[in-house]
Amino acid sequence: MQGIFFAILIFSIILHEVSHGYIAEKLGDKTARLAGRITLNPLVHIDMLGSIILPVIAILAPGGFLFGWAKPVPYNPYNFTKMRRLGEAIVAGAGPATNFALALMFALFARLWGDPTFTSICFIGVLANLWLGCLNLIPIPPLDGSKVLGALLPSGLSYRYEMWRARMEHNPFLGFGIIIALVLLFGGTVSSFFFNVAHLLIGA
Numbered sequence: 381m382q383g384i385f386f387a388i389l390i391f392s393i394i395l396h397e398v399s400h401g402y403i404a405e406k407l408g409d410k411t412a413r414l415a416g417r418i419t420l421n422p423l424v425h426i427d428m429l430g431s432i433i434l435p436v437i438a439i440l441a442p443g444g445f446l447f448g449w450a451k452p453v454p455y456n457p458y459n460f461t462k463m464r465r466l467g468e469a470i471v472a473g474a475g476p477a478t479n480f481a482l483a484l485m486f487a488l489f490a491r492l493w494g495d496p497t498f499t500s501i502c503f504i505g506v507l508a509n510l511w512l513g514c515l516n517l518i519p520i521p522p523l524d525g526s527k528v529l530g531a532l533l534p535s536g537l538s539y540r541y542e543m544w545r546a547r548m549e550h551n552p553f554l555g556f557g558i559i560i561a562l563v564l565l566f567g568g569t570v571s572s573f574f575f576n577v578a579h580l581l582i583g584a
Contacts, residue, residue: 384501389508392482393450394425396512399478401453404471408461417453425450464467469531472524479513485582499582506578521548522556
């Protein structure tokens with residue numbers, strides 16, 4: 381079952397990244413398309429640390445937390461011809477939105493086909509995507525939530541927050557360090573919550 385767990389996690393991470401490029405293209409920026417990143421081919425998305433090493437550690441570690449990422453899909457907000465002010469937030473939010481949509485899709489499949497083995501697989505899909513969606517909404521750079529929050533704050537707060545975000549993005553290891561610390565501190569508690577939500581969604 382761990383192999384299925386890993387496969388679903390990687391598939392979900394890749395769709396998360398592809399959605400960024402796809403939405404950016406819809407807003408007028410073809411950077412991701414020209415870079416060959418709007419594809420489901422895992423070879424162009426896999427990051428050795430974020431897509432292989434950390435997910436394997438997460439799967440094997442106690443507590444059931446999930447952590448991982450693919451290579452970021454490139455986009456240039458200056459190329460947007462639509463939704464210029466909110467474009468970057470929309471592109472950022474597309475990733476977590478995709479994960480939540482996948483969680484609901486797996487839950488629907490579990491309810492439509494009641495086979496216990498298939499339901500167990502769908503449960504993994506729901507759990508993995510709940511984790512990925514919520515994790516990426518944490519408003520700490522370089523996670524997607526930092527771009528979404530910046531667009532939602534009032535102008536004064538947004539300016540100060542964007543200045544802080546720019547500084548943090550110049551030191552991504554600090555951001556990842558904070559995120560990993562949060563996962564280690566609260567991962568077990570959050571996992572228990574997501575387990576209950578996943579069971580509720582699949583009706584088991």
